[in-house]
């Protein structure tokens with residue numbers, strides 16, 4: 001890159017009191033989890049049935065990964081094109097069975113995820129984990145942990161416990177804490193006759209899952225809320241109030257906010273500082289909902305920037321577990337991963353290069369006219385040069401020429417699948 005352009009940009013930031021090099025250092029130490037499910041449209045390896053549970057992938061772009069080796073190769077290609085520290089985020093349905101072996105989800109064990117540990121170790125990064133409470137024949141009438149059928153509920157509790165054992169194994173193998181996120185799509189299409197019953201069963205089920213011994217410094221159990229899903233429009237057991245209160249009242253449990261899981265005019269950027277007033281740690285799923293929880297690729301849009309700003313200005317980079325969560329099957333899936341990961345890195349770097357103290361002072365002095373003027377002015381700072389330098393330091397392309405690699409990979413690998 002043009003070093004002179006970078007030096008000029010750096011000086012502009014320095015004049016505002018922003019040290020871009022310390023921003024590079026801070027950002028390069030913060031892990032962001034890359035979700036394995038973008039690569040194969042949330043199919044996984046443990047079943048053949050369709051995706052269910054109120055979520056849906058749309059699109060039929062060629063080259064989807066259909067084997068473990070393909071999915072991992074695609075993730076490695078993604079990693080090679082993204083700056084910054086990563087974690088791998090794996091769903092339980094990505095268990096790897098060797099030689100025709102198969103066990104149901106209540107019996108999965110660390111050995112079924114040994115290959116994921118191998119991949120994480122190759123890059124010296126951590127692993128996050130998610131029980132898969134969907135796309136499975138034992139989801140009875142759309143319910144798992146909230147099921148009134150005790151056998152069904154117990155099966156899914158056992159699945160949750162198995163996932164804690166696997167999360168503990170991930171943390172011990174990598175030496176990095178594992179975030180284990182509980183999300184179920186349990187709910188009803190139409191007006192229920194009992195809203196509290198399923199929630200009481202959900203509460204009891206998560207408590208039973210958490211009775212599985214684990215080290216809270218190694219396994220961070222989260223509960224993710226959701227407002228509604230396809231087919232469960234009227235009622236979701238794991239609502240925002242349920243998840244927040246559960247986490248607040250249970251030692252070793254964190255709230256997880258997915259920014260696609262709220263009413264479209266609610267913003268997670270405003271919820272982050274509210275939760276940070278009370279919780280030592282929180283978790284985030286970063287996505288982009290278009291009109292609903294559509295899981296579009298994360299872009300550098302206003303709300304993405306605002307969420308990153310809140311994490312940075314609350315000085316909470318060490319308190320917020322960040323993970324991407326989206327899936328677009330209508331475009332090249334590796335490109336979808338790369339654009340999303342790079343967008344969140346851009347948002348964080350931009351936030352780290354903003355003179356927050358100066359802006360906070362204007363707010364406290366009630367100088368809202370000047371605050372507006374400066375906030376608008378900062379939008380035009382020469383961020384492109386700063387971003388390119390950061391990418392160069394991370395050993396990846398700073399401009400869109402990373403896409404040449406995607407085109408080549410599509411020709412040489414994806415088109416032959």
Ligand SMILES: [Mn+2]
Nearest residue numbers: 224258285325
């Ligand atoms: Mn999510």
